[in-house]
Amino acid sequence: MYMKLVDIEAGVTSTPRYGAAFSVTVGNHVLALQLAHRSVRQFTEEHVTEEQVRALIAAAQSAPTSSNLQPWSVVVVRDPARKSRLAQLAAGQQFVDQAPVLLVWIADLARARRVAARNGAAVEATDYLETTLIGFIDAALAAQNAVVAAESLGLGSTFVGAMRNHPREVAAELELPRGCIAAFGLAVGVPDPTENAGIKPRLPQAAVVHHETYDAVAADAPLSAYDEHLLAYYRRHGLDGAWTERILTRLEGPGSMAGRHEMRKILEDLGLPSR
Numbered sequence: 001m002y003m004k005l006v007d008i009e010a011g012v013t014s015t016p017r018y019g020a021a022f023s024v025t026v027g028n029h030v031l032a033l034q035l036a037h038r039s040v041r042q043f044t045e046e047h048v049t050e051e052q053v054r055a056l057i058a059a060a061q062s063a064p065t066s067s068n069l070q071p072w073s074v075v076v077v078r079d080p081a082r083k084s085r086l087a088q089l090a091a092g093q094q095f096v097d098q099a100p101v102l103l104v105w106i107a108d109l110a111r112a113r114r115v116a117a118r119n120g121a122a123v124e125a126t127d128y129l130e131t132t133l134i135g136f137i138d139a140a141l142a143a144q145n146a147v148v149a150a151e152s153l154g155l156g157s158t159f160v161g162a163m164r165n166h167p168r169e170v171a172a173e174l175e176l177p178r179g180c181i182a183a184f185g186l187a188v189g190v191p192d193p194t195e196n197a198g199i200k201p202r203l204p205q206a207a208v209v210h211h212e213t214y215d216a217v218a219a220d221a222p223l224s225a226y227d228e229h230l231l232a233y234y235r236r237h238g239l240d241g242a243w244t245e246r247i248l249t250r251l252e253g254p255g256s257m258a259g260r261h262e263m264r265k266i267l268e269d270l271g272l273p274s275r
């Protein structure tokens with residue numbers, strides 16, 4: 001389904017990624033796949049095989065990882081009852097329940113602590129915010145590799161950041177040891193072709209790319225045009241709200257954070273103090 005959305009001719013890859021004509025002249029199939037990404041929130045009932053999951057995880061483990069620490073784990077959830085409970089903890093999002101597989105990516109400092117215990121060593125660095133960040137960063141890099149791998153196999157996925165709405169309950173459900181927190185989920189399945197969704201326009205490159213030094217005035221100039229592009233995209237797909245409006249609502253304050261404003265305390269409770 002993804003390849004149909006992108007033309008590859010004479011090394012040119014075109015994409016509606018910016019809501020307007022855009023192509024790169026160093027095109028290839030990997031780029032085509034990446035530029036055609038979209039989150040999938042509607043799945044068919046088709047099975048995702050164990051072999052496919054093994055391939056996704058091999059891709060995930062092939063991502064770079066800080067100092068080769070590999071400070072993450074992933075819990076493969078297929079049990080419908082458990083998946084349903086996790087969906088409830090993640091804002092009751094229906095696609096989590098519906099997906100045949102939910103991969104829960106864990107920032108995992110517990111493994112290093114077990115290694116330390118077996119070696120009579122100290123790993124006090126795991127008590128610092130920097131190491132927790134490494135756990136989250138590396139889990140995200142790994143999961144994104146799995147996303148691309150899934151798309152290359154004709155599967156679709158959506159990240160589930162709402163898995164951090166109730167991290168203590170998610171940790172209990174997955175029997176995570178201290179030093180572990182679910183960073184996010186990834187719902188995976190075969191895309192339902194009737195889903196009303198497309199390639200979501202991103203900010204123009206002029207808004208995110210700076211040359212040599214950061215130029216806020218130049219970067220913000222294209223934002224109102226982007227609002228129009230994104231609003232048109234949302235309206236085509238039965239939704240509303242320009243980018244400016246959406247980000248201001250999402251970032252309004254603690255009340256718009258679905259409980260995650262207490263993350264510092266939650267991390268501490270789960271054994272990831274952020275000194």
Ligand SMILES: Cc1cc2nc3c(=O)[nH]c(=O)nc-3n(C[C@H](O)[C@H](O)[C@H](O)COP(=O)(O)O)c2cc1C
Nearest residue numbers: 037038039041093158159160161162163184199200
């Ligand atoms: C870390 C992370 C957490 C996310 N959490 C959710 C989520 O809980 N629910 C959801 O529907 N989409 C979630 N998404 C998907 C984003 O909404 C989506 O990637 C974004 O709107 C861009 O759309 P696209 O992926 O279709 O291009 C998440 C994405 C990321 C990267």
